[in-house]
Amino acid sequence: MFWIIMITILTSGCLGGGTAADHNDQYVAEELQVGKVISIPYSPVLYTKTASDFTWEFSTVELDEDTRLRYEEKIPIAPGGYIVKETEQEIYMIVSAGMMAATDGFEIESINMLEEELGEEPILNIKLSSVQDESTKDYAGEASVTALIVIAKSALPVGETILGVSMTGVNN
DSSP states (O other): OOOEEEEEEEEOOOGGGOOGGGSOOEEEEEEEEOSOEEEOOOEEEEEEEEOSSOEEEEESSOOOHHHHHHHHHHTTSOSEEEEEEEOSSEEEEEEEEEEEETTEEEEEEEEEEEGGGTTSOOEEEEEEEEEEOGGGTTOOSEEEEEEEEEEEGGGSOTTOOOOEEEEESOOO
16 A cells, blocks of 8 residues: 655744754655555557757657647647647547657656545556667757557546646656
């Protein structure tokens, strides 16, 4: 069972006429998870590395022009997960790790939602892990590393939509 509680203690040393510089400021954050984790299945569609002098792409399906254009417009965005397009049955989402060495990449370890958040502000949690990409070992410099995935709406808990995305696992 996981617990999610944010405990934040902020102690300021401004008591007794002293300044903050005279005292040690302390910040403690602890995260515990509460509730059941619901795994959300997805399908990979595209994996792209884009730099000023090259673009490398791996595709698992042929995309319609509208979805491809929406994806390409979002490639230079900050790290995170962003909805690119939504249909009645599916959600197309870009997962961006931001700028990485051209030889580095990522894979999606898991996508889930916490049952505790359902009906409130459901957050899609994406966990990434770093990988070395053999296919781009001959490229130099940095590239924007992104993936396009599809989540079937039927895979989401009944009546839920994605109101936010949390991403962990890749350090730039």
